Amino acid sequence: MSAGNGTGPYGGRGNNDASIVKPGSGSSTVAAGPGGDPRPARGTRPFLEGRGMTGGYGRGPDILHDCTIAVNPGEIAVIVGPNGAGKSTAMKAIFGMLDLRAGTVVLDGTDITALSPQDRVARGMGFVPQTGNIFTTMTVEENLEMGAFIRRDDIAPTMEQVYDLFPILRDKRRQQAGELSGGQRQQVAVGRALMTRPKVLMLDEPTAGVSPIVMDELFDRIIEVARTGLPVLMVEQNARQALEIADRGYVLVQGANAHTGTGPGLLADAEVRRSFLGG
Amino acid sequence: MDFLNALVALLNFVVVPATAYGAQLALGALGVTLVYGILRFSNFAHGDTMAFGTMATILFTWGLQAAGISLGPVPTALLALPAGIAAAALLVLGTDRAVYRFYRRRKANPVILVIVSMGVMFIYNGLVRLVIGPGDRNFDDGARFIFTVRDFREATGLDEGVGLRTSQAITVITAVIVVAVLFWFLNHTRTGKSMRAFSDNEDLALLSGINPERVVMVTWLIVAALATVAGVLYGLDKSFRPLTYFQLLLPIFAAAIVGGLGSPLGAIAGGFVIAFSEVTITYAWKKVLEYLLPQSLEPSGLVQLLSTDYKFAVSFMILVVVLLFRPTGLFRGKSV
Numbered sequence: 001m002s003a004g005n006g007t008g009p010y011g012g013r014g015n016n017d018a019s020i021v022k023p024g025s026g027s028s029t030v031a032a033g034p035g036g037d038p039r040p041a042r043g044t045r046p047f048l049e050g051r052g053m054t055g056g057y058g059r060g061p062d063i064l065h066d067c068t069i070a071v072n073p074g075e076i077a078v079i080v081g082p083n084g085a086g087k088s089t090a091m092k093a094i095f096g097m098l099d100l101r102a103g104t105v106v107l108d109g110t111d112i113t114a115l116s117p118q119d120r121v122a123r124g125m126g127f128v129p130q131t132g133n134i135f136t137t138m139t140v141e142e143n144l145e146m147g148a149f150i151r152r153d154d155i156a157p158t159m160e161q162v163y164d165l166f167p168i169l170r171d172k173r174r175q176q177a178g179e180l181s182g183g184q185r186q187q188v189a190v191g192r193a194l195m196t197r198p199k200v201l202m203l204d205e206p207t208a209g210v211s212p213i214v215m216d217e218l219f220d221r222i223i224e225v226a227r228t229g230l231p232v233l234m235v236e237q238n239a240r241q242a243l244e245i246a247d248r249g250y251v252l253v254q255g256a257n258a259h260t261g262t263g264p265g266l267l268a269d270a271e272v273r274r275s276f277l278g279g
Numbered sequence: 280m281d282f283l284n285a286l287v288a289l290l291n292f293v294v295v296p297a298t299a300y301g302a303q304l305a306l307g308a309l310g311v312t313l314v315y316g317i318l319r320f321s322n323f324a325h326g327d328t329m330a331f332g333t334m335a336t337i338l339f340t341w342g343l344q345a346a347g348i349s350l351g352p353v354p355t356a357l358l359a360l361p362a363g364i365a366a367a368a369l370l371v372l373g374t375d376r377a378v379y380r381f382y383r384r385r386k387a388n389p390v391i392l393v394i395v396s397m398g399v400m401f402i403y404n405g406l407v408r409l410v411i412g413p414g415d416r417n418f419d420d421g422a423r424f425i426f427t428v429r430d431f432r433e434a435t436g437l438d439e440g441v442g443l444r445t446s447q448a449i450t451v452i453t454a455v456i457v458v459a460v461l462f463w464f465l466n467h468t469r470t471g472k473s474m475r476a477f478s479d480n481e482d483l484a485l486l487s488g489i490n491p492e493r494v495v496m497v498t499w500l501i502v503a504a505l506a507t508v509a510g511v512l513y514g515l516d517k518s519f520r521p522l523t524y525f526q527l528l529l530p531i532f533a534a535a536i537v538g539g540l541g542s543p544l545g546a547i548a549g550g551f552v553i554a555f556s557e558v559t560i561t562y563a564w565k566k567v568l569e570y571l572l573p574q575s576l577e578p579s580g581l582v583q584l585l586s587t588d589y590k591f592a593v594s595f596m597i598l599v600v601v602l603l604f605r606p607t608g609l610f611r612g613k614s615v
Contacts (some may be wrong), residue, residue, distance in 0.1 A: 126487060132482060138475060142476075146472065
């Protein structure tokens with residue numbers, strides 16, 4: 001509970017809409033172009049990387065333009081940006097939910113660009129969609145069991161780990177997931193994804209629609225997950241709070257990398273603050 | 280004494296027949312609701328799947344009878360039932376391969392699949408008539424009654440009696456066993472849970488690595504078994520006639536929708552709601568009322584709300600009322 005987003009220099013709550021671009025400041029940011037090298041720090045090879053991704057949904061127009069997102073082993077990477085910047089699209093592209101016209105996705109040194117989302121799950125990617133991310137008519141425990149469907153070994157230890165991480169789920173294990181509160185549903189959703197014992201966890205706006213208090217708790221849990229050594233890639237609306245816990249932050253604008261850096265670095269960047277964080 | 284007589288008459292003419300009929304409808308509605316939950320369309324061929332399974336069972340029953348095999352007081356058809364189920368399973372799996380899979384791959388709109396299932400319905404319909412003919416077939420052998428009205432009257436000394444036919448008892452017992460096994464399967468096995476997960480949230484089920492083709496195959500196997508069991512029980516209780524099975528489609532759909540499409544529990548409740556409404560509304564209450572009311576108030580007519588010829592109107596009325604006031608059904612299924 002105490003792991004830190006309330007203690008940082010920008011710890012104030014209530015800036016949930018901070019990622020919406022302030023009127024009039026958008027064009028100058030785009031013109032500023034990529035700030036810094038989108039690729040992670042030299043020397044370490046990213047565990048998961050979508051490199052130079054260009055593409056859109058179906059036959060529609062391109063939404064992503066030469067967009068690069070990478071997660072290092074054991075780190076939290078966060079994608080932020082104004083509404084409609086293609087944050088979720090970038091994550092879906094990495095997960096194989098849209099066809100790329102250019103670019104590659106590399107997981108742990110293997111090119112997985114051609115794999116279907118299901119195959120990527122089998123390769124160790126855990127994905128929590130923004131909506132429809134739990135089986136509402138099934139109990140919490142059944143949700144976790146279904147998460148581990150591809151596994152044939154004993155899933156009980158993993159389930160214990162998930163219950164240790166989200167103690168509330170242990171109390172509600174026999175309850176239908178659809179009856180839980182928003183924050184508890186998100187915990188079920190993350191827990192379900194963890195049941196495959198993924199090598200990388202991808203969260204699409206895990207705090208959408210939950211109260212600030214629940215949001216803080218969810219972030220704490222995500223930090224705990226990352227501390228176990230599991231790299232986390234996350235799309236977030238709450239840019240300020242997300243960047244505080246991020247080892248690496250990506251600011252997307254109109255489907256392209258606008259700024260890249262460490263979370264605290266981006267928070268300190270005057271231009272990023274002016275354009276995305278409300279000063 | 281009059282009250283007891285009224286109660287016994289009610290039991291004999293309403294409760295026992297409606298319970299057996301309700302169990303048959305419930306089994307039929309379970310099949311419809313499973314197809315709706317997993318394959319996401321209303322399967323109009325279900326009545327004729329029942330007819331095909333029953334026909335196959337009858338053919339095997341004849342074979343057993345010709346070979347001189349019988350179960351004594353229990354109908355031989357129960358012995359032929361597994362073979363009938365296997366035949367129906369082959370038919371629906373073959374149909375899925377040849378027809379439904381094509382539309383599933385194209386992610387066809389459910390309404391297209393409904394029309395497709397109508398085409399399948401006509402083919403099954405013709406197939407059954409070609410093989411066994413359109414006429415009535417009675418294949419119930421074994422003991423006809425467990426106890427008759429006369430046995431009951433002699434044992435109790437009442438004016439009225441209640442009889443229990445073997446087919447009615449078998450219907451209820453079989454239905455209870457089948458439903459118990461089905462619910463155990465859906466709630467406690469890995470495959471059953473994956474079916475519920477697939478029905479609940481298809482995208483997330485795919486993300487969890489659940490193989491849709493396998494879920495669909497298991498669903499068709501279960502549907503074939505349910506349809507054949509329901510059809511054979513109905514045929515034992517009444518008689519087998521292809522047209523009757525086609526007409527059963529309406530009360531079965533009414534039961535599935537009243538209970539809530541996609542909800543197995545709802546299908547069972549819906550089956551009994553429809554059966555009891557149909558029987559009570561088409562029953563002539565004169566006899567029961569004569570026992571209950573003082574002489575001066577005795578009805579002169581039959582007190583039959585609706586002629587049995589109009590029994591399908593009852594299903595329609597309930598269907599309309601439910602769709603108007605509670606479109607998701609009693610058990611919160613999917614809205615139609």
